[in-house]
Amino acid sequence: MIKATRRTVTLSMLALLAACGKPPSKFKAYNGPAVTQVVVNKSDRKMYLLHGTTVLKSYEVGLGNVPVGHKQFEGDGKTPEGVYFIDRFNPRSRYHLSVGVSYPNQQDAALATALGRHAGGDIFIHGRGPEGNRFAQKNRDWTAGCIAVKDEEIEEVYAMLRPGVPIVINP
Template identity: 45%
Template sequence: MALLALTGCQTAASESEIIGGAEAVAKGLTADAILVDKSDRTLDLYADGKVIARYTGIQLGDDPVGHKRFQGDERTPEGRYTIDRRNPNSIAHLSLGISYPNAEDRAYAEEHGLSPGGDIFIHGQLNGWPDNPAVSAIPYDWTDGCIAVSNGEMDEIWQLVPVGTEIIIRP
């Protein structure tokens, strides 16, 4: 239901209307929807129809334009999914699983005799990457299709986003 508002012609929230991840965590808020805009490089967390946190400069798959179709295509999926798992022990700093592939994705890949791939996450930087303010994130698209943010941002997202949260990923 919350995502229905995100798919329409909604007026973008101004920066002054967004409380921010740290404040949202301090207030004990929980996101009920996520909107990722690949072309704008933003990840917005929503609670009750309002943006509570915006993360900019997100990194995507090595080949970010277009919808993920097959394993190894280095693309980040586009469409409607759900956060379906949490992994505190991933190869990157924390990770939230995205329910890719859905039935449509599997059918398309099968029609072409290929695997759709899987294991798409929102996560922090690779474990071992320097974690300091001067070097907060790898500055280019480097994932195999995941959405990457800085470790500090991932700490906030981890606290704000429960399993079951809907996510829309726009081109």
Template identity: 40%
Template sequence: MRNKVIVLAIMAVGLFAYTKVMASIGSGSPPPDAPVDQRADLIRVYKSERRMVLLKGDAPIATYQISLGSAADAGPKQREGDEKTPEGRYEIDWRNPKSMAHLSLHISYPKPEEQRAANVNGFPPGGNIMIHGLPNGWGLLGEAHRLWDWTDGCIAVTNAEMRDIWARVPDRTPIDIMP
């Protein structure tokens, strides 16, 4: 029994070290922008369906199956650490090509009213909610990541899908996150 515990501890430390090293390496270079006629002007997320759609006008131009925060079905994000994905209208306000996950697009959560509500209740609202790929070094998981909701409130896709989303979604694109 003791040997099993030692082996598990060594494996856990090794996985942690691997993840830290891969996170510091980054995602590599981002893809070029998609042609204008293939760029989205709205993102719509359907949390209950674990689905994200990029739209141009009223026409869907791409659909992705997603993973969310591990408490995504418990309503909208309200505080740091609740592992919920926000609900409402936001926008993509910046991007990070060197994030610890494969590329990331930042969602403008919290809105001022969400910040005020958290302050009134005496806790931080959280932040750094992103659309992102898999943690760097874990890309081989591919579509298997969809078997469970594993983020802290973010929207996760495969690395290949994230490259497509990065190319198609300009900064300031609105995103509607629905229950």
């Protein structure tokens, strides 16, 4: 009888220790007002999630490694400027989590074509992940054209946004 009790206690302790070591989920719940617009002001390095005219959350952001000017073609290191839409979610991003921006639009594609280049794509709001944390220590603007926030912050953003929400990216 004592042997069974010791075994039960030992197994219970192992289960408890295993549960304590489990990392918290990066997927958060959000039950507040709907985000109706995202505004990024590149010059201030700020991103705002709004419900109507009310700011729900604001974040410091990192931008493309060439932070001034509108993205013209793939590989130019610039973050686009203009009105786009949230169009996809990537739970397996190498930058923790990521939310897609609908770049390029028709005007972006036409401009790149006129320059004899490809407009590119894969513009996201994303976290840092291990790789981004290393880059961000050296330079706030380290992405290839994306908008970067801290990992804890992208968890909030990911939970708060829905497909179709407009994102306005100002110079």
